[in-house]
Amino acid sequence: MPEVGSASDGPLAGLVVVDLSTTLPGAQATQFLADCGADVIMVEPPDGSPLREHASWPALLRGKRSVTLDLHDDVDLVRLRILLRSADVMVNTMRPTTAERIGLTNGALSTAYPQLVVATITGWGSTGPFRDYKGWEALVMAKTGVMHEKRGLAPRPGPAFITFAYASWGAAHAAVQGVLAALLERETSGRGQVVETNLVTGMGSMDPYNWFYEMVLERYPGAFEPMDAAYDDQSRPQAYLIFALLVCPTKDGRWLQFAQVSPKLIGAWLAELDLLEELAKPKWQGFPMLPTAELRTEWWDMMIERVGARTLAEWQQAMEENPDLSGELFRTPEDSLDHPQTSHERRAITVIDPDLGPVRQPSTLIHVDGNPLTEVRPAPRIGEHNSALSVAELVDRPTTPDGVVPDYPPLKGVSVLEFGSMFAGPYGATLLADLGARVIKVEPLAGDNMRNLVAFPEAGGAKVLQGKESVAIDFTKPEGLELVYELAKRCDIVLQCFRGKAAERSRIDEASLRAVNPDLAFVTTSGYGVDGPFAHRAAYAPSVGAASGLALVDSHDTGEAPVDLDDLHSRAVRLHAGGAVPAVQSDGIAAHGVGSALLVALYAKRHGRTLTNAVTTMLGTVQQAMIPYNTSYATRPPHMAADDQFFGMNALYRMYRASDGYIFLAAPLPREWPALAKALSPYVDLHADERFVDAQSRAAHDGELTAALTPVFATKTKLEWEHELSDQDVGCVEVVEANSELVLQTDPYFEAGYAVEAVSPIFEQHRRLAPLCRFSRSRTRADAGCTVGQHTDAVLRELGLSGDRIAELRSKQIVGGN
Structure with a gap:
């Protein structure tokens, strides 16, 4: 293992992180930092961290070093303070009351270590009426209403227990993003600061569109018929998306999750099922918004019957032949690591643990040039690196310079150019906008499909568009492509979210854009990657939930064949609730991976290293989040499951x-x-x-x-x-x-700081989710969304185009919007 502060092979090499975490979100945050090359020193008590009680500890603690200190002992507290003098970052998950008891409050740390970036992850935040509540994941899920939204899991009426730790993952990567943004800001100001995040806003970041759906229902009572559950209490479809997101078994009893959400994909889906002629009958008028439960169920059963007429092999063959068909087998977390795309990308690895032997687990979240970002190392033994506390090996960080203390946003001056649609990729850039980055979203003239996902205008895309500037350009035309190249010359980093080789065909891939701006940092993200057997397929949250094992973890289903139609219906409802409830699902998980990857690429660029072909995928990121469930070794204890009534x-x-x-x-x-x-x-x-x-x-x-x-x-x-x-x-x-999504907009949660006010051109003054990090010094932004091409004219004028030229381009339908 390298010594403190010594180099590694990752983009965060030289970064020293002292990890005081004892809970999952801290462990996941520092595991990501270690995977990126940071020197993570895990401080644990002499008998070992509580994190070692997790069955997945060999993967959660991988690549870190271990030193043992008793933080209730004054001598060991002094040793910790000596260690912090040489650190860049400290991560802790203490409750505010615990930090106060041992003198490690945010104020005390900032005073003693002005160069240090301190990240604190709590359940409820350090202020507000819930600050002293215990920070258990389930308490957050219960108090905020998510257990109610997942009620389809339970075979009884009422809320349901949720197994997967969505809030922890959101808080973990919010902390990562806050830390990296604060480090980038420190290079200018010379000062560290405190970064706070919590499980409540971490959970809130998972939802792609339901926040604004709930807002519309609340503002205009009676104008829309609410459908707050995909199925009614008799297991009959209510939401029209059920047909596009069909869950059903094949002829040989293998459960598939289809994902045919866009108009093009739903057309291909109905043609494959030979239902277009049936759809022409008057009884189906208004499809997919069918007016009665009986009609919806009749159509549902027709689709189920036609899927059930073919075996899994036959459906796999159909999907190979038709790129507009996408269905995923419901897999267990461990089986997910055998997914054909995962195998192709080598995103499943085996690390040899000195005591446990081979430990199978996901590789790094970010891949570069087709390989894991770094070589993953095993987890440390308890106290294995106590010698690293030798004072002779520690070097004090520079002290804070005198002068005015800056309070501008930590990513002020950073420009992001975004190409993509829907949620999982673009919301990663939204997270940077809240941190002060300028995000220019290049949209087609008709706008991102996400904008139309909810019936009320713009409600579907309002959350993913927060804080961005929309520029509507048709870059399939030469003049539009030249405008994109001019934008690329003026940006720091590009986010490209197209599947397969689509970006390369459109000439907005990494090579094409770096040809006009060699200094660009670049992150590519998609459902499955840029090549491989699934790269051409569309990916949506439910299909990735099935492929990754997420749906089976939450639903506790075994994936076995149904015994009859009633069993099929009830299990379809449960599997849907496992992976497709909007509040918490794969879209939000994957978006956080994109946000963190963008900041790693920016950090690498600032330190003279360009990451080439840096790729995250939706499937790979969710598998990364599934480490608590998919890590396997010979003596791994069995998974603990909730009771069969989901209490x-x-x-x-x-x-x-x-x-x-x-x-x-x-x-x-x-x-x-x-x-x-x-x-x-x-x-x-x-x-x-x-x-x-x-x-x-x-x-x-x-x-x-x-x-x-x-x-x-x-x-x-x-x-x-x-x-x-x-x-x-x-x-x-x-x-x-x-x-x-409605609970977080109510007065108690707004007053607690989980939501803030913003002004939108569509929704005027409204409440939106608060930025996920609170900084002790830097401000954040909390802007609203934008309309299609709202900033086209202003941005093109920055490129030097005259009003007449912009009007000419608009007349040719090369640009759109205002």
């Missing part, structure tokens, strides 16, 4: 009925038991019950513990329990039964 994992991490709904209790750690038992002592004597005397006994009598707690929680309202138990430092919140 939760065990008696101390589950939903309970209150008198007016549900609460979620989160007190799974042995150290949390005393506080819980004391808080509930007026209602039940848990201390006196020998079945619950220790963690082992509680696990052995989990059903009895659930039975003991159930009647207690039924005696009060959910908010009464939330306030009573939270005041005693027990993790407990109400399970909100409303859609999260």
Whole structure:
């Protein structure tokens, strides 16, 4: 392992990160930084980090170094402070109260280490009414309404427990993006700063369009018929997208997720199913917006029957022959690493662990020149690198210069040129816009398809367009292509989101744009990559959810054949809920990978290294996020699954009925038991019950513990329990039964800082999700979306074009918009 501050082979070489994380989002953030070449020094207690209790710890901790310190010991705290003097970054996941207790508050760190970038990841943020709540993932999912939105998972009415840690992934990469932006800003100001993010906004960043759908419903009651669930309570389709996102089994019982969302793809889909003649009948008028549940179900069953007439092999052959057909097999997380595209790109690797032997896991999120970004190294043994704390090996970072303290956005002066459509790629650039980058989105004259995904004008694309400048150019024409080249000359980085070789055919690929601006940084992203067996296919969140194993993890389905039509219907609903609920799905996961990759490419460029053919893919990024589930080795413990009613994992991490709904209790750690038992002592004597005397006994009598707690929680309202138990430092919140995108717009969440005001040309003044990071010094931006070509004239004038020339180009339909 390299010494502190020594070089590695990655773009973040020389960057020293001290990692105090003890929870998943911190581990995922620093794993990404280590994969990019940073020297990540994991500080863990002498008996090892709690992260080592994760079955996937060999992959989560890979490439890091381990030093052991007891942060409750004054001598070890001094050693930590010596280590921080030589660091560029510190990442921690402490609750605010814990940081205060040991003197590692943000203010204290900024004063003591002015050069340091400090990233803090908490459950609820450091301010607001929820700051002292326990930061368990499930508490955030319950309190914000996501468990309500995922209710299709459960075979009963009511909210459902969610297995995958969406909020943790969003917060992890928000921290990565904040850290890299602060480091880029430090090169100008010479100063570090504190970067804060939290699981609430991390979760909120997952949704592609539902925020504005909910806003429209709230503003114009009665104008639209809300469909807040894809299926009704009888497992019948409600949302028209169900037909484009069909879930059903083949003749040989293999479940497929189709993804035929765009007009071109849905046309090809109906032709393949030989349904165009049927569609011409008057009874289907208005398709896909069919007026009754009976008609929708009849059409659904026709599609199911026709898919079920062919075997998996026959469907795979059809998809190979027709590039406008796209369907994915529902895979387990481990099987996902055998996906044909994953094998082609070598995105599954095996690392030899000194104790565990071969550990199979995803490669790095970013690939360059067709290879993983760096060579992945095994996780460290506990305290393996304690010698790295030798004072002689540590070098103090420069101190803060005197002068005015700048507060401009950290990415001020950075220009991003974006080519792409829909959400997963473009939202990665949106994340940089919130950090102060100028993002110029090149759109076709008709606009990004995302704009029309929701019936209300522009509601579908409003979130992905936040903070961008839209320039409508038809670059299939020579004069339009020349305009694109002029834009490329003035930008720092390009994001290109076309599938397969489409960019190369259009001459806006990396080679073509670097020919006009050799200094460009460049990131390419798509569903499956630039070449390989799936590169030509369209990718949407549900299909990638199926291919990556995400849908099976959340749904707990086994992928086996249905026994009858009723079973098929109910399992289709559950599988859909596993991977296609808008609030949390693959689009948001992949978008974060794009945002982080863009900042790595910018950082590399600033340090004299150009990444060539830097590629992220939607499938590869979701597989990366699935490391807690797809890492495999001979002695890996079995996956823990929620109960079959989707209440939760065990008696101390589950939903309970209150008198007016549900609460979620989160007190799974042995150290949390005393506080819980004391808080509930007026209602039940848990201390006196020998079945619950220790963690082992509680696990052995989990059903009895659930039975003991159930009647207690039924005696009060959910908010009464939330306030009573939270005041005693027990993790407990109400399970909100409303859609999260609406919940985050309500006054309590707005006042807590999870949403902010913006002004849109379509929606005028409205609330949008807050920027995911809060900086101690730098400002962020929180702008609204834009209309098609809203900035065309202004940007073209910057290129030196006159009004007459712009009018001429508009008359030729080479440019559009204002």
